[in-house]
Amino acid sequence: MIITSCGNSQYLAKKLAKKLHVQYSPLLVAAFPDGEAYLKFDTNLKGKKLVIVQSFQPHPDMSLFDIIFAAEAAKDLGARKVILVAPYLGYMRQDKRFNPGECVSSKVMAKLLNNCVDKLITIDPHIHRYKSLRDIFTIPTVKLTANFVLAEYIKKHYRNEIIIGPDWESHQWAEDIARKIHVSATVLKKTRLSSREVQVKMTLPLEMKNKDVVIVDDIISTGHTIAEAAKQAHKLGAKNITAIAVHGLLVENALKTMKKAGVRKVLTTNCIDNLTSKIDVTPILLDALRKEK
Numbered sequence: 047m048i049i050t051s052c053g054n055s056q057y058l059a060k061k062l063a064k065k066l067h068v069q070y071s072p073l074l075v076a077a078f079p080d081g082e083a084y085l086k087f088d089t090n091l092k093g094k095k096l097v098i099v100q101s102f103q104p105h106p107d108m109s110l111f112d113i114i115f116a117a118e119a120a121k122d123l124g125a126r127k128v129i130l131v132a133p134y135l136g137y138m139r140q141d142k143r144f145n146p147g148e149c150v151s152s153k154v155m156a157k158l159l160n161n162c163v164d165k166l167i168t169i170d171p172h173i174h175r176y177k178s179l180r181d182i183f184t185i186p187t188v189k190l191t192a193n194f195v196l197a198e199y200i201k202k203h204y205r206n207e208i209i210i211g212p213d214w215e216s217h218q219w220a221e222d223i224a225r226k227i228h229v230s231a232t233v234l235k236k237t238r239l240s241s242r243e244v245q246v247k248m249t250l251p252l253e254m255k256n257k258d259v260v261i262v263d264d265i266i267s268t269g270h271t272i273a274e275a276a277k278q279a280h281k282l283g284a285k286n287i288t289a290i291a292v293h294g295l296l297v298e299n300a301l302k303t304m305k306k307a308g309v310r311k312v313l314t315t316n317c318i319d320n321l322t323s324k325i326d327v328t329p330i331l332l333d334a335l336r337k338e339k
């Protein structure tokens with residue numbers, strides 16, 4: 047097995063290779079003067095199993111494009127199997143045509159990957175309206191969850207905590223984590239007005255005074271979902287509010303938006319590398335990759 051990355055998840059890719067005692071081989075991803083992509087492998091791939099570790103952030107379009115070119119090139123160079131480890135799988139949120147004429151991007155992304163990779167391993171993909179990854183992928187897929195490492199982190203760092211899920215779909219994280227660490231959880235009701243505007247309502251309020259309130263979600267993008275949930279918690283007397291998510295996209299002024307709403311701390315996993323990615327998902331990926339060795 048050889049592990050590589052197209053750039054976004056290099057740290058994770060190197061760490062996985064080291065722990066699995068397999069070769070990490072850098073992949074050169076550059077551009078010609080006219081902007082066209084140039085990719086070059088640095089090792090002999092003939093008969094090898096290649097694992098490409100690449101999250102779709104930052105630069106989701108280029109990430110997808112680089113994965114396709116890397117996978118096709120690897121096959122052309124004789125690789126026996128190409129496995130994509132996408133700790134954050136992008137394009138999953140447009141899972142239906144919300145408005146007439148829209149492209150259902152998740153289907154297109156899956157179609158492109160079905161054509162060039164042999165297997166997909168990912169962590170907490172945004173599956174809301176689909177039942178499973180099988181709804182759009184024809185290749186074998188492995189859906190992992192970071193709930194275990196998130197629960198461990200919360201258990202270790204918080205006392206007297208309660209968990210909030212900012213919308214119905216977040217019960218997959220909020221309720222499961224609360225169950226794992228034996229604390230209470232409540233899930234709010236969210237109405238999305240636009241990609242930058244949401245309204246949330248607390249339908250089952252919990253006692254928040256003197257509690258460590260931890261808002262848990264799969265994705266923090268603009269931070270508005272977390273900010274609105276934090277405002278609701280504030281109204282119920284919450285003082286110490288932390289936001290924890292699997293995937294920290296943190297676009298636009300996400301950190302400022304959440305801080306303004308009273309969120310004291312933001313923590314995410316290293317599915318996407320950024321200033322808040324303090325929770326390590328390596329153990330979860332290692333388990334999945336050991337089965338591939």
Ligand code: R5P
Nearest residue numbers: 264265266267268269270271
């Ligand atoms: C949506 O259903 C997701 O679970 C997140 O709640 C959402 O993507 C967060 O987006 P934002 O941070 O822009 O509110």
